[in-house]
Amino acid sequence: MKFKSYYWAIIAAAVVLALALALPFFVFRDSGDQSNPHSGDNLSNVQSEAADYAPQIEAFQDLIKVNPNDALAVAGLGDVYMQSGRYADASDQYARAVAISPGESVYYSRLGDSEFALGMVDVALRDLQTGITINPKDQEILLYIGSIYAQTGRTTEARQIWQKAYDINSNTRYGHVAQQLIAEQDNPQSGQSGTTQP
Numbered sequence: 001m002k003f004k005s006y007y008w009a010i011i012a013a014a015v016v017l018a019l020a021l022a023l024p025f026f027v028f029r030d031s032g033d034q035s036n037p038h039s040g041d042n043l044s045n046v047q048s049e050a051a052d053y054a055p056q057i058e059a060f061q062d063l064i065k066v067n068p069n070d071a072l073a074v075a076g077l078g079d080v081y082m083q084s085g086r087y088a089d090a091s092d093q094y095a096r097a098v099a100i101s102p103g104e105s106v107y108y109s110r111l112g113d114s115e116f117a118l119g120m121v122d123v124a125l126r127d128l129q130t131g132i133t134i135n136p137k138d139q140e141i142l143l144y145i146g147s148i149y150a151q152t153g154r155t156t157e158a159r160q161i162w163q164k165a166y167d168i169n170s171n172t173r174y175g176h177v178a179q180q181l182i183a184e185q186d187n188p189q190s191g192q193s194g195t196t197q198p
Contacts (some may be wrong), residue, residue: 053084071100075107078114087117098127105135112144121152139165139174146181159185 060077063070078093094111101107108131115124125148131141146161159182166178 053080056080057084069100071097071104071107074100075110078110082110082114082117087114090114091118103134105131105138105141107131108134109138109141109144112141116144116148121148124148137168139168139172139178142168143174143177143181146178150181150185155185 057077057080060073060080063073064077067073074093075097078090078097081087081090081093091111091114094107094114097104097107098111108127112124112128112131115127125145128141128145128148132138132145135141142161142165146158146165149155149158149161162178162181162185166175166182169175170179
């Protein structure tokens, strides 16, 4: 089966978009309803845009048909589902990626994000903790864990986790985000004018 060359461009665009959207989407989501962290209007808008993701979904599905054990393609499909608001489908794909490559913390990170989007807080924390056990210096996972703590009222623990993420490397974008989250927690008025919405 010959792979169409334009699929690579779609896949590359999807991966870049997924990485660019993943952290702000999770870290700065509205902390209103804990059972579903997205408002009904927001979810409806995202789902109505799902048709725009059809070529990307098809491209990843074609990659997976060629190699069902391609964890990167499976997780890429999960990223597209996550972006399009199909959180259950995203979670299924990330769980497959974890099964294929259980030693990769990044797949636990994405799985935890999707589970939290589904309102499965305890399950999300369990999978994120597994990811941090695999790679204790994964700043992204630490930020996710801290954000879940903050959104569930465990602010002291959130600050400790964000500090740990910052201490690992303050010069990365994750280090900068950790610093911003700590500052906003220390001075809630400063977060009023910042971008805390997705």
